[in-house]
Amino acid sequence: MAERQVLSTKLSILATSVDEFDCLVAETLPDLLDRATDHLRRFLRETGQWADDISHEKLALRWGYELLERFLVWGRNEVPCRPYFLLDSFIARYLSQPEPFCYHKDLLTPLGRFLDGVTARAVLSRDALMALFYHLYGFGQGQVVRILDLGPTESQRVYKNFERWRRAGWQRAMIESGMTDSELLQIEDQKRRHSEQIIAEADRLLRAVQDHYRKSEPDHFRCLTRQQWAHMFQEGYGYDYRVWHLALCRECLVVTYDLRQDGLAGIPAPRIDLQFRPLSKGRIVSFIMKYREDGNGAGRPTQRLSRTSA
Amino acid sequence: MEQDGQLSAYREHLLDALRDLPERRRGESSGSLQVFVNQECVGTVDCEGTSTTLLSVSQQQPVREVEIRTAAGLLVGSLSAQEVGMKVARFSLGTEALEVSVQNRSDGGSVRVTYRAPALLWDRVQNMAMAMVRGFGRRGTRVLPEHVSLTPAPSLLLNHAWPKLAVVAQIVLASAVVLLVVDRLTDRFGTESTVAQVAPNSEPSVIKPTILEEALARQEQRLLKLTQTQEAAVQTLKAQQREIGRLHRAVVERERMRDQLQRLTAAKEALSRDVALLEVRNRELEHGLKEQAVALAKVLLPQPPDKPTAGGGSEATLPPPIQPPQMAEVRRENPFTFWVSFQDGTSEESIEHLIHEIHGRRGPTSAGWYNVEVNLPQPQTQDGFFESLKKTKIVKAIATSLNTTPGQ
Incomplete structure (x- = not known):
C-alpha cells in the first residue's frame, strides 16, 4: 500500500x-x-x-x-x-x-557485444567510426587514409580528435555495452587460441551488425556498384561517402580495395583482424615494428601514425 | 549471486555515465556538430568559427526527431517534431547557442540548424541598445518565419520606444530616491537601536558619539555611492536621450525627403500629362499641315488647257504632267463658306496670315465677322476643320451662317 x-x-x-x-x-x-x-x-x-x-x-x-x-x-x-x-x-x-x-541472440556473447558496441557507437561518433577500421581490420591511420584516398584536409578533419577515442571513447563504449575486463581478456584469449574460429564467428556477426547499423546512414549513402566506386575515386569526390559507408560495409570496402590495389602496395586486403583495445601510445612503436619485421614488410611503407592514431 | 553483482555493477556504471552527462557537455568543445534527422546523420555544422553557420535539410518524409551530437557522439540537443507545423528549440553550448527549427508539411519536412557564435562584448552592447530602441520587443527564443521582418520603420520604433524609455527612466529615478530614503531611515533607526543596546552597558557618553560618527560616516559613504550611481544613471539616460534625439532628427529628415520625393513624383506625372497633350496637339498640327499642303497643291495645280495652243507642236507632244497622289485628292476638294470672328485686339496681319495658312479666300466683313471660303480636301469634314480652327488662339468664334449662333 x-x-x-x-x-x-x-x-x-x-x-x-x-x-x-x-x-x-x-x-x-x-x-x-x-x-x-x-x-x-x-x-x-x-x-x-x-x-x-x-x-x-x-x-x-x-x-x-x-x-x-x-x-x-x-x-x-x-x-x-x-x-x-x-x-x-x-x-x-x-x-x-x-x-x-539490433537484436540477435549471438550478439549477446562477449564477442557479439563488442562488435555491437563499437558499431553502434560508430553511428553516433566520428571518432568511433574511424576507429572501426582499426578494431575490425587492424588498419592504422596511414593505411585508412590511403585506402580511402583521403586528401590532407579530409584526413585531418576525420582524425583531428581521434586521441579522444583512445583516451575515453573506447572505455565508454565498452562500459555502455556491458563489457567487463574479464570478458575482454576472455575474447582476447579466444583470439590467440582459436583465431580462425573467432574470425569466422566475427565475419558472420559483422554482417548482421553492419546491415542493421548501416540503416542509420543517410539514404544517399547506400551501396554502390563497382563502376560507381571507380568513378568516385577517379574523379575525387564523395569523401564523406567513403568514410561513412566503407567503415560500415565490409563488402564495399573489399570492392574498393580491389579497384585500387595497384596504388595500395604494402597494405593487406581488408580481412577480419579484431583489435579489442585501442592502440595505446606505447604500442604504436611496437605496431610499427611488427609491420617492419613482417616477411612482406620490405615493400610496406612505414605507417604515418600520428600521435592521435588508434 | 555473482551475476547479480555483475548486473548491479553494470547498472551503477550506467548511472554514473548518466550523472556525468551534464559535466561532459560542459567540458567537451563543440567543434563540429553532427545533425541526426530520424536517427540518420544528415550533415555537420561547423561550430569553430566566429560567424553564424547554417545547415538546412529537406526530405520527403516528415521529420520525427532531430538530434545534435558532438563528433564524439555526445548528445547535446534533441527535439521531437509535430506531424505538421513548425517547432523551434534553442540549445546552449556554453556561451554558444544552437537553434533548431523543424517544419513539417504534408509532403515532407525540413530541418534548419543555425549555430550562433558567442557575441563579442561590443556586439552585446550594440544588441542591448538595439533591444532598448526596439522597445524590448523581441523576447523569447522563437524564430520568426523568414517573411516576418524584424526591422520596423524607425519612426515606428521611436514612437514605441520613447514612452517606454521615459517610463524606465522615471522608474529608475523613483527607485533611486526611494532607496536613498529607505537607506537613510534604516541607518537612523539602526543607529538608534545600536546606541540603545550599547548604552546601558558602559560609558554611554564616550561610545555614543563614536557610534554616531561611524554611522554617519557609513551613511555618507552610502550616500556618496548612491549619488554616483544616480549620476551614472542620469548620464546614461542623457546619452540615450541624445541618441534618440539624433534618431528623431534622422526620421524627420527622412520624412522631409519622402515629401520631396512625393512632390517630385506628382510634378513628373503632371509633366507626363502635358507631354501627352502636346503630342496630341502635335498630331493635330501635323494633320492640319497636311491639309494645308493639299490646299496649296490645289492652288498651284496648273489649269488644264481648254484648247491646244497653235504652233505648240512641241508642247502638244509633251506627256501629261505626272500627278502625285496629293494632286489627285485635290480634285475631290469640297469648297464651302463660313464666318469667323477673332479675339479683340487681333491684328489684320494675323488674320490675313491665318486665312493665308488655311488657303482661304476672304469675303465680305460684317460686324467683326469675316466671311472666308475654303476648299476642304475630301477626307476632312467640315466639323473637323472647324475644331482645328477653333484651337487657334486668335479665333474667337466660327459660324456657318450669320443667322445662327456662332459656335465657340
Missing part, C-alpha cells in the same frame, strides 16, 4: 521549468533507469526475444540507458511535463518504430 502511494506520488511529479526538470531527473535517475529497463524487458518478452539470463538483463539495461540518455536531453524541451509519464510515452514511441534495436 505504501509502495503504491510512493509510486503514485512519483508519477504525479510535475516539472514546470527546465531547471525543475533537471533537478527532478537527477534525483530520480535510478528510478527512471529502472522504469526504462522494465519497458525494454517487457518489449523483449512480448516480441519473443527474451530469456531469463544475465545477457538479456544487460541488454535491457543498455537499451534502457540509451533511451534515458536521449530522454534527459529531449525532455527539457517538453516542459511543463510529468517526467515519468513523459518517459513512458517517449519509450513507447521509440519502440513503435520498425526494428528499433
Whole structure:
C-alpha cells in the first residue's frame, strides 16, 4: 500500500521549468533507469526475444540507458511535463518504430557485444567510426587514409580528435555495452587460441551488425556498384561517402580495395583482424615494428601514425 | 549471486555515465556538430568559427526527431517534431547557442540548424541598445518565419520606444530616491537601536558619539555611492536621450525627403500629362499641315488647257504632267463658306496670315465677322476643320451662317 502511494506520488511529479526538470531527473535517475529497463524487458518478452539470463538483463539495461540518455536531453524541451509519464510515452514511441534495436541472440556473447558496441557507437561518433577500421581490420591511420584516398584536409578533419577515442571513447563504449575486463581478456584469449574460429564467428556477426547499423546512414549513402566506386575515386569526390559507408560495409570496402590495389602496395586486403583495445601510445612503436619485421614488410611503407592514431 | 553483482555493477556504471552527462557537455568543445534527422546523420555544422553557420535539410518524409551530437557522439540537443507545423528549440553550448527549427508539411519536412557564435562584448552592447530602441520587443527564443521582418520603420520604433524609455527612466529615478530614503531611515533607526543596546552597558557618553560618527560616516559613504550611481544613471539616460534625439532628427529628415520625393513624383506625372497633350496637339498640327499642303497643291495645280495652243507642236507632244497622289485628292476638294470672328485686339496681319495658312479666300466683313471660303480636301469634314480652327488662339468664334449662333 505504501509502495503504491510512493509510486503514485512519483508519477504525479510535475516539472514546470527546465531547471525543475533537471533537478527532478537527477534525483530520480535510478528510478527512471529502472522504469526504462522494465519497458525494454517487457518489449523483449512480448516480441519473443527474451530469456531469463544475465545477457538479456544487460541488454535491457543498455537499451534502457540509451533511451534515458536521449530522454534527459529531449525532455527539457517538453516542459511543463510529468517526467515519468513523459518517459513512458517517449519509450513507447521509440519502440513503435520498425526494428528499433539490433537484436540477435549471438550478439549477446562477449564477442557479439563488442562488435555491437563499437558499431553502434560508430553511428553516433566520428571518432568511433574511424576507429572501426582499426578494431575490425587492424588498419592504422596511414593505411585508412590511403585506402580511402583521403586528401590532407579530409584526413585531418576525420582524425583531428581521434586521441579522444583512445583516451575515453573506447572505455565508454565498452562500459555502455556491458563489457567487463574479464570478458575482454576472455575474447582476447579466444583470439590467440582459436583465431580462425573467432574470425569466422566475427565475419558472420559483422554482417548482421553492419546491415542493421548501416540503416542509420543517410539514404544517399547506400551501396554502390563497382563502376560507381571507380568513378568516385577517379574523379575525387564523395569523401564523406567513403568514410561513412566503407567503415560500415565490409563488402564495399573489399570492392574498393580491389579497384585500387595497384596504388595500395604494402597494405593487406581488408580481412577480419579484431583489435579489442585501442592502440595505446606505447604500442604504436611496437605496431610499427611488427609491420617492419613482417616477411612482406620490405615493400610496406612505414605507417604515418600520428600521435592521435588508434 | 555473482551475476547479480555483475548486473548491479553494470547498472551503477550506467548511472554514473548518466550523472556525468551534464559535466561532459560542459567540458567537451563543440567543434563540429553532427545533425541526426530520424536517427540518420544528415550533415555537420561547423561550430569553430566566429560567424553564424547554417545547415538546412529537406526530405520527403516528415521529420520525427532531430538530434545534435558532438563528433564524439555526445548528445547535446534533441527535439521531437509535430506531424505538421513548425517547432523551434534553442540549445546552449556554453556561451554558444544552437537553434533548431523543424517544419513539417504534408509532403515532407525540413530541418534548419543555425549555430550562433558567442557575441563579442561590443556586439552585446550594440544588441542591448538595439533591444532598448526596439522597445524590448523581441523576447523569447522563437524564430520568426523568414517573411516576418524584424526591422520596423524607425519612426515606428521611436514612437514605441520613447514612452517606454521615459517610463524606465522615471522608474529608475523613483527607485533611486526611494532607496536613498529607505537607506537613510534604516541607518537612523539602526543607529538608534545600536546606541540603545550599547548604552546601558558602559560609558554611554564616550561610545555614543563614536557610534554616531561611524554611522554617519557609513551613511555618507552610502550616500556618496548612491549619488554616483544616480549620476551614472542620469548620464546614461542623457546619452540615450541624445541618441534618440539624433534618431528623431534622422526620421524627420527622412520624412522631409519622402515629401520631396512625393512632390517630385506628382510634378513628373503632371509633366507626363502635358507631354501627352502636346503630342496630341502635335498630331493635330501635323494633320492640319497636311491639309494645308493639299490646299496649296490645289492652288498651284496648273489649269488644264481648254484648247491646244497653235504652233505648240512641241508642247502638244509633251506627256501629261505626272500627278502625285496629293494632286489627285485635290480634285475631290469640297469648297464651302463660313464666318469667323477673332479675339479683340487681333491684328489684320494675323488674320490675313491665318486665312493665308488655311488657303482661304476672304469675303465680305460684317460686324467683326469675316466671311472666308475654303476648299476642304475630301477626307476632312467640315466639323473637323472647324475644331482645328477653333484651337487657334486668335479665333474667337466660327459660324456657318450669320443667322445662327456662332459656335465657340
